[in-house]
Amino acid sequence: MSVATLAPRVHPARRVARALGDTATITRRNLLHYTRVPINLFFSLVQPVMFVLLFRYVFGGAIHPPSKVPYVDFLLPGVFVQTVAFGAVSTSIGLAEDLQQGLVERFRALPMARAAVLAGRTSADLCRNVVVVVIMTGVGFAVGFRPSGSATAFLAAVGLILLFAYALSWGFAFIGLSAPNSETAQVMSFPLLFPLTFASSSFVPVQFMPGWLRGFATYQPVSVTATACRDLMIGGPVATWVVQSVLWTTGFLVVMIPLAVWRYRSSSR
Amino acid sequence: MTHAITADDLRKVFRGRREVRALDGVSFAVEEATVFGLLGPNGAGKTTAVRILTTILRPDSGTARVLGHDVVHEPSVVRTLIGLAGQYAAVDEHLTGRENLTMVGRLNHLGRTVVRDRVAALLDEFGLTDAADRPLKTYSGGMRRRLDLAAALVARPSVLFLDEPTTGLDPQSRNDLWEVIETLVDNGTTVLLTTQYLEEADRLAKMLAVVDQGRVIAEGTPAKLKADLGATVLEVGLHDHGDADRTMAALAALGPHSPTREGSLVEVTVDDGPRAAMTALRALDSEGITPIHFTLREPSLDDVFLALTGRRAGGGAGQDGTEAGTGTEAGAGTGAGAGTEAGTGTEAGTGTGSEGSGQGASALGAGTGGRP
Numbered sequence: 001m002s003v004a005t006l007a008p009r010v011h012p013a014r015r016v017a018r019a020l021g022d023t024a025t026i027t028r029r030n031l032l033h034y035t036r037v038p039i040n041l042f043f044s045l046v047q048p049v050m051f052v053l054l055f056r057y058v059f060g061g062a063i064h065p066p067s068k069v070p071y072v073d074f075l076l077p078g079v080f081v082q083t084v085a086f087g088a089v090s091t092s093i094g095l096a097e098d099l100q101q102g103l104v105e106r107f108r109a110l111p112m113a114r115a116a117v118l119a120g121r122t123s124a125d126l127c128r129n130v131v132v133v134v135i136m137t138g139v140g141f142a143v144g145f146r147p148s149g150s151a152t153a154f155l156a157a158v159g160l161i162l163l164f165a166y167a168l169s170w171g172f173a174f175i176g177l178s179a180p181n182s183e184t185a186q187v188m189s190f191p192l193l194f195p196l197t198f199a200s201s202s203f204v205p206v207q208f209m210p211g212w213l214r215g216f217a218t219y220q221p222v223s224v225t226a227t228a229c230r231d232l233m234i235g236g237p238v239a240t241w242v243v244q245s246v247l248w249t250t251g252f253l254v255v256m257i258p259l260a261v262w263r264y265r266s267s268s269r
Numbered sequence: 270m271t272h273a274i275t276a277d278d279l280r281k282v283f284r285g286r287r288e289v290r291a292l293d294g295v296s297f298a299v300e301e302a303t304v305f306g307l308l309g310p311n312g313a314g315k316t317t318a319v320r321i322l323t324t325i326l327r328p329d330s331g332t333a334r335v336l337g338h339d340v341v342h343e344p345s346v347v348r349t350l351i352g353l354a355g356q357y358a359a360v361d362e363h364l365t366g367r368e369n370l371t372m373v374g375r376l377n378h379l380g381r382t383v384v385r386d387r388v389a390a391l392l393d394e395f396g397l398t399d400a401a402d403r404p405l406k407t408y409s410g411g412m413r414r415r416l417d418l419a420a421a422l423v424a425r426p427s428v429l430f431l432d433e434p435t436t437g438l439d440p441q442s443r444n445d446l447w448e449v450i451e452t453l454v455d456n457g458t459t460v461l462l463t464t465q466y467l468e469e470a471d472r473l474a475k476m477l478a479v480v481d482q483g484r485v486i487a488e489g490t491p492a493k494l495k496a497d498l499g500a501t502v503l504e505v506g507l508h509d510h511g512d513a514d515r516t517m518a519a520l521a522a523l524g525p526h527s528p529t530r531e532g533s534l535v536e537v538t539v540d541d542g543p544r545a546a547m548t549a550l551r552a553l554d555s556e557g558i559t560p561i562h563f564t565l566r567e568p569s570l571d572d573v574f575l576a577l578t579g580r581r582a583g584g585g586a587g588q589d590g591t592e593a594g595t596g597t598e599a600g601a602g603t604g605a606g607a608g609t610e611a612g613t614g615t616e617a618g619t620g621t622g623s624e625g626s627g628q629g630a631s632a633l634g635a636g637t638g639g640r641p
């Protein structure tokens with residue numbers, strides 16, 4: 001007969017505390033990567049700064065927003081959303097790398113909370129997005145961005161952006177867990193991101209797009225969130241767009257978290 | 270007798286483009302505070318068995334228990350009891366050695382100070398203190414491997430799973446790791462290790478199971494397995510291919526096992542090495558054959574396979590890059606005497622090795638720890 005050791009009975013409250021602790025450990029570890037590979041953070045900041053400069057100074061002269069707002073005020077909220085949307089690729093790449101390195105295999109044999117690997121990854125990406133948004137706000141002000149809405153509305157817009165990015169992260173977590181390696185994860189992510197970020201109202205007003213594109217470009221999640229933020233930041237008819245953005249975000253979270261968790265559980269490679 | 274690990278009729282089929290029966294009804298039991306060796310060639314199913322036992326993979330059918338806890342139904346309990354060093358080092362490239370071990374300690378829910386002290390002790394024991402605060406990207410393969418093993422020990426597991434732990438280690442580090450394992454077992458840890466090297470299993474394991482194509486094809490103590498096989502292999506290298514048939518005939522006369530031939534190398538398993546060698550030399554002499562190579566050596570995994578299955582193991586070295594100095598090196602030791610390779614550390618080579626001396630803590634890999 002085998003010896004049965006006493007099973008440690010863990011109180012539910014203790015379980016939750018442990019799960020949070022594990023998530024914090026994994027989050028910390030993922031954030032450490034940014035200090036070890038600063039090039040990653042550099043890229044996730046340089047690309048949006050380039051976009052701001054490109055659209056502000058190169059294309060900006062030729063683009064005329066519908067209302068009389070200066071283009072820079074039209075542009076910045078869009079770049080915020082576009083940046084965090086692109087940043088979600090790093091969630092899929094990071095998880096694919098963890099799988100590839102065999103780290104996930106190690107995590108599976110540890111007495112840690114199952115969800116911590118995913119929660120820690122998406123939390124780290126949320127932290128990165130906070131930094132990204134702060135820096136971009138600075139760059140925005142430097143190139144003449146002058147949001148006319150209230151500070152509260154501005155913060156609400158930032159909250160909306162971060163929440164949206166967090167929801168997207170879970171979707172891209174699913175992709176990362178489904179990809180055989182990090183390169184494929186990246187390749188799989190871009191066909192989704194390009195239409196979402198460019199066929200959108202992030203950079204240009206949609207009324208100059210062909211009719212068949214306009215509907216998509218107006219109501220897809222990146223556009224909806226960009227419009228909501230724009231209205232919050234520079235004033236406008238807020239409610240409907242904010243509600244739509246929150247609906248998209250909630251929908252993503254409700255669908256993608258279980259999907260990603262399911263994928264994580266079943267991706268025993 | 271109490272069993273720390275039991276596997277009962279484990280089956281696992283991987284369905285992909287091609288269906289692979291990785292485990293086809295594997296059963297074994299591991300006595301507490303002993304080393305159990307799973308021996309088998311590439312693709313035998315060793316890693317699959319380890320992954321099931323460590324709750325990473327679910328079996329299609331069959332049951333497995335670790336310290337009485339079912340790996341499928343009570344995985345979270347099992348995980349608090351085990352340590353795992355997988356076949357490929359599972360470490361975070363961007364973190365330092367210390368950060369890697371600390372992370373594993375925290376995920377095992379050990380206290381902060383406990384983790385700090387434990388990590389420092391392990392880094393020291395595995396000769397990694399100098400490299401502790403460098404990112405793993407700067408580690409050599411062997412250092413990475415040692416860190417991975419240290420990570421498996423952070424939580425002082427009662428049951429330790431080591432999947433080919435010495436693959437990729439130099440002879441010095443390998444010897445040191447063997448000593449670490451022996452010390453752990455002396456202190457009550459149960460170890461399941463997989464290996465492709467009979468010599469390693471012989472040195473460490475009290476019991477062995479030989480797996481092939483997802484089945485256990487032999488089980489017992491190393492001594493028993495070798496006795497079943499015939500203790501030694503006599504190798505005769507010929508100058509002239511034309512002498513091969515007559516040599517085969519001369520060696521066939523030695524005993525129950527039939528010789529095999531590969532090119533100009535003829536070999537046969539013999540029960541009594543020295544006596545067989547003398548007889549063989551006399552027979553060859555009377556035939557007028559002078560070999561260029563004449564060696565008695567310990568049977569290798571390959572020989573076990575040949576004897577058990579009648580075919581060579583797994584069609585070659587596979588992807589794992591067999592290390593120099595392990596296994597058999599045909600043509601290495603010429604001359605008389607039992608040709609156990611120097612540097613591999615089996616003295617006499619016949620003891621079961623389970624009464625390991627365990628001379629305290631050893632600085633694993635001290636000789637290579639400082640390598641950049």
Ligand SMILES: Nc1ncnc2c1ncn2[C@@H]1O[C@H](COP(=O)(O)OP(=O)(O)OP(=O)(O)O)[C@@H](O)[C@H]1O
Pocket residue numbers: 268269283284285289290291309310311312313314315316317318356465587
């Ligand atoms: N995830 C997987 N998907 C498909 N086939 C797999 C998977 N894992 C293992 N296999 C197959 O199952 C068989 C057993 O593999 P396993 O890794 O258990 O062998 P092993 O004894 O550890 O071999 P090695 O000595 O090369 O490590 C092999 O044929 C392998 O190709």
Ligand SMILES: [Mg+2]
Pocket residue numbers: 315316317356432
């Ligand atoms: Mg293996």
